[in-house]
Amino acid sequence: MKRSEINQILKNAKTFLEERKFFLPPWAYWGVSDWKKNKDSAAEVINNMLGWDITDFGSGDFYRRGLFLFTLRNGKFNVDKKPYAEKIMIVEENQETPMHFHWGKMEDIINRGGGNLVIDLYNSTSDESLADTPVRLKTDGVERTVPSGGKVVLTPGESISLEQGVYHRFYGEEGKGKVLVGEVSMVNDDTADNRFFEPVGRFPTIEEDEEPLHLLVSDYENFIR
Numbered sequence: 001m002k003r004s005e006i007n008q009i010l011k012n013a014k015t016f017l018e019e020r021k022f023f024l025p026p027w028a029y030w031g032v033s034d035w036k037k038n039k040d041s042a043a044e045v046i047n048n049m050l051g052w053d054i055t056d057f058g059s060g061d062f063y064r065r066g067l068f069l070f071t072l073r074n075g076k077f078n079v080d081k082k083p084y085a086e087k088i089m090i091v092e093e094n095q096e097t098p099m100h101f102h103w104g105k106m107e108d109i110i111n112r113g114g115g116n117l118v119i120d121l122y123n124s125t126s127d128e129s130l131a132d133t134p135v136r137l138k139t140d141g142v143e144r145t146v147p148s149g150g151k152v153v154l155t156p157g158e159s160i161s162l163e164q165g166v167y168h169r170f171y172g173e174e175g176k177g178k179v180l181v182g183e184v185s186m187v188n189d190d191t192a193d194n195r196f197f198e199p200v201g202r203f204p205t206i207e208e209d210e211e212p213l214h215l216l217v218s219d220y221e222n223f224i225r
Helices: 003-019 032-037 043-047 217-223
Strands: 051-055 067-074 084-091 097-101 107-114 117-123 135-139 142-146 151-154 159-162 166-172 179-186
Touching (some): 003 051, 003 084, 032 217, 051 217, 084 166, 107 117, 107 151, 117 135, 135 151
Antiparallel strands (some): 051 067, 067 084, 084 179, 097 166, 107 159, 117 166, 135 142, 135 159
């Protein structure tokens, strides 16, 4: 991805978050010099990969297959006491986050407002293929079952709990507008706990055609340390 494309996505995201009255912590708006000055006091932010996160999953087409995320809080296995994580995400109409599951993380995905979020679901087999068995789950604490490959549509205010090993992909429903999506989960590790059904790139390779508006979580190593 080009840095100029990432910067524009960031600008659009900030506008949408402001429209939805969702507010970010002060360090979200730091520049590179601020990060360098505060790198010791903000070690948890850096080490636990809190902050801006934009990916096209290696597709080269962010609005077809991609995702905007901001990690608000996160623990780190065997390092600190925090056993939970929280993210806010923006999902465009028909913008796919590809099929994947997590080995270690259980999560709730919440429609915080805007359009509708569509989630396709499969159980996984012992060899991590797609199972043909019905998927048992809970939406807002209410038990339900969907067939293998079935869909759950979350309207604003609705949520789904996804256990470890449940394959899921999601996208905004066409014609309903972009979706503000929350995630509350166990500790999140995007470097080692994502099992994508097909090979994808989780973090983008960036072509630096202009200065970064804000650093992404994948930028910390190169710009701060």
